[in-house]
Amino acid sequence: MTDAPQDHPQTQGGCQCGAIRFTITAGPGKAGLCHCRMCQRATGNAFAPLYEVPAARVFWEGAAPTEWASSNISQRGFCPTCGTPLYLRTDDTFEFMAGCLSPDFPFRPQDQGGMEARKGWLDALPSLPAHTTRPELLAVVVSHQSKEN
Incomplete structure (x- = not known):
C-alpha cells in the first residue's frame, strides 16, 4: 500500500x-483513517475517515463553516446550523470527513494513523451480523x- 496521493475526480459535498x-x-488526494483520540472526540466515533487535499482545490458555496x-x-470545521463535522484544516491542507463527500466518491483508505488509540472492538466487525435498515422504519422516518449528496 502506498501513502502517495492518488488522482481522484472532482467531487462535491x-x-x-x-x-x-x-x-x-479533480487531482491528487489521499484517503485514510485516523484512530487518534482527538479524531475520536471530534467525530463522536471510533475513528475519522479523512480525505486530504490541498486547500487551493477547495471552493465553498453557501454559509461559511x-x-x-x-x-x-x-x-x-463544522456547520454552525446542524453541527456536522466537516474537516480538519492545517495551513494549506483540508482533510474532509468522508461522510460529507458525495456518495459516489471513490473513497478507498490508503493508510491508518493514530493506532495507539484504536478501539479493539473494531476487530470484531467482520464477524458481526449485518443488515439493512428495516423497511417499516424507513416508511415512517x-x-x-439536505437532499444534495
Whole structure:
C-alpha cells in the first residue's frame, strides 16, 4: 500500500442541513483513517475517515463553516446550523470527513494513523451480523437532511 496521493475526480459535498456546500476539483488526494483520540472526540466515533487535499482545490458555496482550534496546529470545521463535522484544516491542507463527500466518491483508505488509540472492538466487525435498515422504519422516518449528496 502506498501513502502517495492518488488522482481522484472532482467531487462535491456538504453538511446535513445543506447550508454549507463545497467542491473539490479533480487531482491528487489521499484517503485514510485516523484512530487518534482527538479524531475520536471530534467525530463522536471510533475513528475519522479523512480525505486530504490541498486547500487551493477547495471552493465553498453557501454559509461559511465555523472553526475551532482543536490543537496548536489545526482547526476543525463544522456547520454552525446542524453541527456536522466537516474537516480538519492545517495551513494549506483540508482533510474532509468522508461522510460529507458525495456518495459516489471513490473513497478507498490508503493508510491508518493514530493506532495507539484504536478501539479493539473494531476487530470484531467482520464477524458481526449485518443488515439493512428495516423497511417499516424507513416508511415512517422523515429526514430533514439536505437532499444534495
